[in-house]
Amino acid sequence: MNMRLDKLLCEMGFGSRSAVKSDIKKGCVTVNGLAVNRPETKINTEKDVVSYNGSEIKYSKYEYYMLYKPAGCVSATHDDREKTVMDYFLEIRREGFFPVGRLDKDTEGLLLITNDGGLAHSLLSPTKHVNKVYYAEIEGKVTVETVKMFEQGIDIGDDKPTLPAGLEIITSACNSKVRVTITEGRYHQIKRMFEAAGCRVTYLKRLSMGAVRLDETLNPGEYRRLNEDERSVLMQL
Ligand code: URA
Numbered sequence: 030m031n032m033r034l035d036k037l038l039c040e041m042g043f044g045s046r047s048a049v050k051s052d053i054k055k056g057c058v059t060v061n062g063l064a065v066n067r068p069e070t071k072i073n074t075e076k077d078v079v080s081y082n083g084s085e086i087k088y089s090k091y092e093y094y095m096l097y098k099p100a101g102c103v104s105a106t107h108d109d110r111e112k113t114v115m116d117y118f119l120e121i122r123r124e125g126f127f128p129v130g131r132l133d134k135d136t137e138g139l140l141l142i143t144n145d146g147g148l149a150h151s152l153l154s155p156t157k158h159v160n161k162v163y164y165a166e167i168e169g170k171v172t173v174e175t176v177k178m179f180e181q182g183i184d185i186g187d188d189k190p191t192l193p194a195g196l197e198i199i200t201s202a203c204n205s206k207v208r209v210t211i212t213e214g215r216y217h218q219i220k221r222m223f224e225a226a227g228c229r230v231t232y233l234k235r236l237s238m239g240a241v242r243l244d245e246t247l248n249p250g251e252y253r254r255l256n257e258d259e260r261s262v263l264m265q266l
Pocket of ligand 1: 217218
């Protein structure tokens with residue numbers, strides 16, 4: 030793609046159009062190793078190497094990250110009172126990033142963050158049936174009956190019962206550990222499904238969305254860019 034140098038820097042979050050124009054004129058920017066001072070210089074984003082104060086800038090229209098969401102923050106871009114998931118992305122300069130879907134404040138685990146609205150729509154659309162897998166700890170005994178209820182769909186007080194969901198029991202006694210697979214993303218869905226089955230979720234962590242799994246080398250609050258394989262499976266949705 031060809032684009033103006035000042036637009037490229039602006040899109041990548043290096044400041045307002047006037048600020049980046051001024052930086053270019055001051056000589057902060059090189060293209061293919063040569064200083065340029067014309068903001069309107071045309072850049073081939075696939076071939077040209079643009080550097081800002083000596084650091085190379087790789088242009089991409091969309092960017093994709095996974096955050097290991099910790100408990101205690103809300104899945105929103107702004108909130109007047111609560112810490113948000115975007116508070117973990119302070120060193121990312123670009124604007125327009127948002128979390129793909131919501132995890133409850135007390136839920137941990139995989140949250141994708143992007144500026145690609147089309148991808149977010151595909152991942153969240155119930156018609157695409159993208160599996161979301163969660164690990165949960167439950168107060169109460171989860172039984173084969175509960176597994177059947179999840180398989181059949183549960184009335185959780187909405188217009189329609191939930192779509193069939195997978196429930197795998199890891200351990201079951203007076204408290205249980207389970208893995209749950211859902212394809213929807215209704216408000217408090219898993220908590221409400223267990224409530225309807227007479228149990229209570231005490232801990233919930235999202236492990237994967239589609240083929241993208243939470244990188245277990247991340248600590249809560251840490252994030253990384255999606256790698257090439259992860260991006261390409263998302264693009265096939
Ligand atoms: N289901 C819930 O109940 N909470 C979440 O955060 C995600 C799924």
